Amino acid sequence: MTAAYDEALRVDELGDADSRDGALMAALDRPRTQHMGDIVGTIQREQDAIIRGALAGTLVVQGGPGTGKTAVALHRAAYLLYEHRNRLAKSVVLIVGPNARFLDYISQVLPSLGEDSAVLVTPGTLVPGIRATATDAPAAAEFKGRLDIVPALKQAVRAYEVPSEGARVLHPAGMKPLTLDAALLRRVRTRGRAGGVAHNRGRPQFEKALLTEILRLEDAEHGESSMEDWERRADWAEDPAVQELFDELWPILDAVEVVRDLFADPQRLDRAFPRLDPALRANLLRSREHPLTVADVPLVDEVAELVGEDPRPSAASRARAQADRLTDVAYAQHVLDMVGDVDAHEDDEAAPVSIVAAEVLADRQVLGDDRTPAERAMHDREWVYGHVIVDEAQETSPMLLRALIRRCPTRSMTLVGDEHQYTSTDAPFTWAGLLDEQAPRWRREDLTVNYRTPGRILRLATGVLRRVEPDAPEPASARDGEHEPKVVRVAPAELGEATARATTEALADTAEAAGTVGVIAPLALLGSLREVRASEAARAASEGVEERLWVGTPDEAKGLEFDAVVVAVPPLPAPHAVSQATWKRLYVALTRPTQRLTVVEAVDAIG
Numbered sequence: 001m002t003a004a005y006d007e008a009l010r011v012d013e014l015g016d017a018d019s020r021d022g023a024l025m026a027a028l029d030r031p032r033t034q035h036m037g038d039i040v041g042t043i044q045r046e047q048d049a050i051i052r053g054a055l056a057g058t059l060v061v062q063g064g065p066g067t068g069k070t071a072v073a074l075h076r077a078a079y080l081l082y083e084h085r086n087r088l089a090k091s092v093v094l095i096v097g098p099n100a101r102f103l104d105y106i107s108q109v110l111p112s113l114g115e116d117s118a119v120l121v122t123p124g125t126l127v128p129g130i131r132a133t134a135t136d137a138p139a140a141a142e143f144k145g146r147l148d149i150v151p152a153l154k155q156a157v158r159a160y161e162v163p164s165e166g167a168r169v170l171h172p173a174g175m176k177p178l179t180l181d182a183a184l185l186r187r188v189r190t191r192g193r194a195g196g197v198a199h200n201r202g203r204p205q206f207e208k209a210l211l212t213e214i215l216r217l218e219d220a221e222h223g224e225s226s227m228e229d230w231e232r233r234a235d236w237a238e239d240p241a242v243q244e245l246f247d248e249l250w251p252i253l254d255a256v257e258v259v260r261d262l263f264a265d266p267q268r269l270d271r272a273f274p275r276l277d278p279a280l281r282a283n284l285l286r287s288r289e290h291p292l293t294v295a296d297v298p299l300v301d302e303v304a305e306l307v308g309e310d311p312r313p314s315a316a317s318r319a320r321a322q323a324d325r326l327t328d329v330a331y332a333q334h335v336l337d338m339v340g341d342v343d344a345h346e347d348d349e350a351a352p353v354s355i356v357a358a359e360v361l362a363d364r365q366v367l368g369d370d371r372t373p374a375e376r377a378m379h380d381r382e383w384v385y386g387h388v389i390v391d392e393a394q395e396t397s398p399m400l401l402r403a404l405i406r407r408c409p410t411r412s413m414t415l416v417g418d419e420h421q422y423t424s425t426d427a428p429f430t431w432a433g434l435l436d437e438q439a440p441r442w443r444r445e446d447l448t449v450n451y452r453t454p455g456r457i458l459r460l461a462t463g464v465l466r467r468v469e470p471d472a473p474e475p476a477s478a479r480d481g482e483h484e485p486k487v488v489r490v491a492p493a494e495l496g497e498a499t500a501r502a503t504t505e506a507l508a509d510t511a512e513a514a515g516t517v518g519v520i521a522p523l524a525l526l527g528s529l530r531e532v533r534a535s536e537a538a539r540a541a542s543e544g545v546e547e548r549l550w551v552g553t554p555d556e557a558k559g560l561e562f563d564a565v566v567v568a569v570p571p572l573p574a575p576h577a578v579s580q581a582t583w584k585r586l587y588v589a590l591t592r593p594t595q596r597l598t599v600v601e602a603v604d605a606i607g
């Protein structure tokens, strides 16, 4: 299909401007579905130049809403996989999108371009085995995203290495107790850390050093032993009191547990971050049971590097064998599920048969792993990708960028995003601020024409953006649209009801073409609006409202688009008290429509 992509481009280049514009306008006016369509037939010149840009280096694609950044990013993935297939088919392209809904939205474009050498993740699922969706308060997320957290994480891991230097008394079976004093403990800690190895990898050298010290103490206490040293070491190492001491003084660490400990234990937190602002400290502290947040994931990745794998031969091989086995069986099961229907017709007990077969299949895989590179990459935290594509990249924190560069040290990356849609914090965002330190040789291309939002709606949205960014660029839209945006002002108590009414109207307006309707509202209103969605769906099940209507927050709406959009705006405090991020979220919401917009605004006094 990439060949078809090439063909389409050539046709496009040869075709006359009028027929090209006609096809483009028809494409832009087409009702949208829940999935992104592909734009192979109508790619525009400025987009094409970016799609075909060089593979090497870090490319930033800056563009306002609807300028085709996502479309361009996906077509670039397909183009690169085709053009550099020898390199990328094996090394795989990693695509990072803002949330699961968004990945679902784009998921059908890649296969339709003929590519399966790509792994799709969100920042919350970057580390295999973790699915974080919880979020931190903005200040805590921003704090966790800064690079200067790295030394604190190092310190947090080190805090497990001989946690306190108070003397320890060892009570070996049938012998007088031995006292391990503070100086001795400091010595063995230094030996454990020798060579700067990862924490878990330091455990064997720590054990060795501690046993050496114990033999020395024993000699001092009881005179030289007649046994060989290696025999004495083996005896000591088996002593339960010594094993307990190994685990206490140098525990084998798991990255997720370290991050949980750090934010659940005030002492650990204070040691890692002395002089923390009290409000931020209160924000960071949470119970051990609290689910991991999206901002925790790059920290888990960092800590995983710092702790390394469990090197003890028995533990490591057992854990790895078990993990491999589970992955193999799960994969085999997946393969069987795909062909399972055949079995199901022949055998009523298809399920147990499949499980047995999955194990057999898994055994076969031990001999030869026949998973695709993408399937292997998605289970391997240490996989090095050939290229990384990030959508909504303006929300990438420095720590997330660090985790991405770890996965692609050549920095062959495409970051698409819009500095004006940055909402993670109230600070202004610049590409230079994100990239200069970690990927200093980045280059930038701009996309300038909005193919989604009609001009008359885009002008209204830009007015909102200019409240916080007076110099925001002049909007350019491929078409002006047919429907004037509507603004409805209501008293705060009526916001929910008025939004529901506007939704019903939007559904009616788009019913004929079966267009999509997006209702974008603050979290507090969503519950009642979801009820509207349910009752609308029940009322008009036959009209397919369930598929046409989406309800969510401005953050969830990022990257999405709908034929008609209803935006509910809660009462805002005085303009100067409204945060930058709030205005920008509103801007993002207002730029989602392809045809119609209704803003339902709560105002304290309707004048």
Ligand SMILES: Nc1ncnc2c1ncn2[C@@H]1O[C@H](COP(=O)(O)OP(=O)(O)OP(=O)(O)O)[C@@H](O)[C@H]1O
Binding pocket: 024, 027, 028, 037, 038, 039, 042, 043, 044, 047, 063, 064, 065, 066, 067, 068, 069, 070, 071, 072, 418, 421, 451, 452, 558, 559, 560, 561, 591
């Ligand atoms: N050349 C094109 N031909 C047809 N449709 C296009 C073209 N370029 C973009 N579009 C359409 O414009 C819409 C917006 O594109 P896209 O979602 O990629 O924009 P974006 O820059 O990622 O927007 P945002 O920043 O708001 O998320 C999509 O429906 C896309 O299919």
